[in-house]
Amino acid sequence: MDSSASASASPTAAAAADADRYTYSPRLRWQPEVEEYFAAAYGRDRFARISEALAHPSCYSCIRVNTLKSSTDAVMHKLMNLVDQNGLCGGINGLEIGQQNGGEQAHEGNSVVHKCPYSGLDNVLFVQGSGPHALHYDSQPDQSIKEVIVSRKCAESVLRGAQVYIPGVLACSSHVEKGDKVAVSVAIEQPAEDGGWTVGITRGTVLQGLQSDAHHEERKGLYIGQGITAMSRSGIFRVPHGVAVEMTERVYKLPSFNVCYVPIHATNFERCEISSLAITFIADFFRRSIHYK
Structure with a gap:
């Protein structure tokens, strides 16, 4: 009886260990003297939240528009058109995109692409992602996960x-x-x-x-x-x-702008219209400021 009980408990323990292993839960490691300094400056709880945020990527990508070559509205419309042309109107890499009814208001109300709401940053567009997501890493019976x-x-x-x-x-x-x-x-x-x-x-x-x-x-x-x-x-x-x-x-679903890079040239969408298609300090700064303020 004892042997059968231990045998039945073994797969359960193994499954629990796998569930704990196959996750995304990074921890930021500070030098001890640096950690003590910031903990004293911000407080233990707040510094712990800051450290956790720094260990995860931002859920926003940032597009900075070169307004000498194009307007923010024009780039937003062209970006959404490129998404449609690539058959991604239902989402970018699995992200949902709201239905377009035409016009500027439809784009501004979009759940994925929107303008930066802060004054002085009228040339910045945000593309929103999602995460973290819990994934299931399935393997074949009696085989380890490749x-x-x-x-x-x-x-x-x-x-x-x-x-x-x-x-x-x-x-x-x-x-x-x-x-x-x-x-x-x-x-x-x-x-x-x-x-x-x-x-x-x-x-x-x-x-x-x-x-x-x-x-x-x-x-x-x-x-x-x-x-x-x-x-x-x-x-x-x-x-x-x-x-x-x-x-x-x-774990984090964010759009890769590679899907839009090739059609940019095919539609004469000059590269200089978008001077940065990457995460920037602006997105991370405002995300953390809003969260911890």
């Missing part, structure tokens, strides 16, 4: 809507073929003996799905999504560039 480990810089881009490109891949499970579904985790730099920081993973490392894998414990709670491999494991580490994993499920 996985790809990426660098921190690669992960930051993926969290902003990019795909996983080959230079950012550090390690991959064995027997991964083109079209396989893989989980994507992040290798964070760890303190080195010389006082610096290092990733500690040799590019091309093979993952076996065991606790002896590289950074097994360190990657707990650092899974940013899952996707479909664009090539086999051998191909990923043989060619110098290209897409390694096409993301299908993301």
